[in-house]
Amino acid sequence: MNMNYTAGELAFRDEVRAFLEEKLPADIAAKVNGFRRLSKEDHLRWQKILCKQGWYATHWPEEYGGVKWTPVQKHIWDEESCRYGAPRSIPFGVNMVAPVIIRFGNEEQKQKYLPRILSGEDWWCQGYSEPGAGSDLASLKTRAVREGDHYIVNGQKTWTTLGQYANMIFCLVRTNTEVKKQEGISFLLIDMNTPGITVRPIITLDGEHEVNEVFFQDVKVPVENLVGEEDKGWTYAKFLLTYERTGLAGIGMSKAALSHLKQLASRRMKNGKPLIEDPSFSQRIARVEIDLTAAAISNLRIIASVEGGGVPGAESSMLKVKGTEIRQSINDLARRAIGPYALPFLEEEMELDYDGEFLSDKDAAPLAAHYFNNRKLSIFGGSNEIQKNIVSKTILGL
Structure with missing residues (x-):
């Protein structure tokens, strides 16, 4: 496949960037980029902005309020929104139950629940x-x-x-x-x-x-x-999990986190030099960046293969395994860069507007919390061990 964007896809990327620069609230982007906690109101505020633009339900058919994007356009949106610090959509309504209702539900269920997901009422x-x-x-x-x-x-x-x-x-x-x-x-x-x-x-x-x-x-x-x-229901559950596992790969989030890691390592000093110049640490960064590049290419290849409207099968398990391992590796390197300042920290430091005394380095609290929270990535959505079994049976025939 051609790994370069077409002229139309580059124009779409420019449109996405212009939208994010104009419409993404600065306070929400600051929270996301600083790994601070988002409130329910933050998520709903951003959802309303996306719905007004018509860009919220990217997996839905147009007849139900979705947007007719190609898989590559969805990939561009994911990558650019992460780069700008836009919140990830809470997936349970728009990206998980909605596709099940659209595919397997009756017309009454579609008419009742889909508009309420778009509006944020549910x-x-x-x-x-x-x-x-x-x-x-x-x-x-x-x-x-x-x-x-x-x-x-x-x-x-x-x-x-x-x-x-x-x-x-x-x-x-x-x-x-x-x-x-x-x-x-x-x-x-x-x-x-x-x-x-x-x-x-x-x-x-x-x-x-x-x-x-x-x-x-x-x-x-x-x-x-x-x-x-x-x-x-087991059939519907497996259909839903392909969406969840593909999303857990988090290629866009990993790219944004890697960029933040490099900035962090450039500010941290070791033996009088920036940490990023330390041969051992820079080698770790290079290794995870190579893995991320390979995963991004695989992601593009897989989404291109379902251009006609199909759903990824065992490929979603492959993305889930490698994507979550990469995200955890980046979290680990950020924690190593912070070092002993990561703990202890005040829980209040997770709030963007906290104006009290920082018990730890100002970067440490959110990065430490992020590290601990993301230990779950290789477990939920089907543990990585289970996903490897799926790949071995379905793709390798073992």
Whole structure:
């Protein structure tokens, strides 16, 4: 394939850059570029700007409010938005449940939920993992028993990202215990305000309330909230996970993080010289940059192969493995550059407008938190070990 952008693609890149320079709020970009925490309001403010431009739902058909971009244009958008410090879209609504509804849902579900995702009226979270059912997701035990025109749901989900903000959750539930475990799962859309749902926070290593446990006790869910066919949810789950895993590769984020790492290493001193001039450290940077370049080329090759509207298969697992390893390597090098200043730090230092005393170096708190938070990358979305098994079976035939 031709790895160079066409004249039209270069013109599109210029359009994206002009938009970001004009419309991206400076305070939000400062938070993203400084690895500070973003609020729900920050995400929704940027979402409204993108929706007004018509650039929010890049994976959707135009008839539902999407934008007709080629895979290469989507790649350009991702790379440039990361370079400018635009927030990543919270994926659970626009990039995860929406494609499932569009592909497998009925027309009533499309008309009800898709506009609410665009408007920000619905904030979605994901009900997949459970205690004892993470990478082995098909072992999930949350039950949904049909009683008349409702399902009665009982069970528990865990690692539910940003569930404290969500008013909707898409869930995998077991509706049949008499068949092979993958064949007895259904895909339900559940209102988080339904009686019987409890959300309990899990505080992560970086001190953040990002993930949660969600408990279901005799929760009544209308049968009309079933997506597709009963007991066919595993098919829909696998379809959704290809989007999640491809996004986790984070090529644009890695390029932005690598640029920040080089700037950081240029400011840090070792033996009277900038750290970036240290042979050992510069060799580490060069190694991860080579890996990132190779991953970016692979990403372009894969997205070009689905230009006609297909969905990546096991290739998404390849991108997930290598992409998350690269992101973690860059985080590790940034932590090494900061050195002992990374800990301890005040949690308040994660706020952009914090005007108190810095207990650590001003760069250290966000970089340390980022390092700890991103240790999860090689686990969620299907652990990298599981992804390697998928690649070996599907591509290598082992």
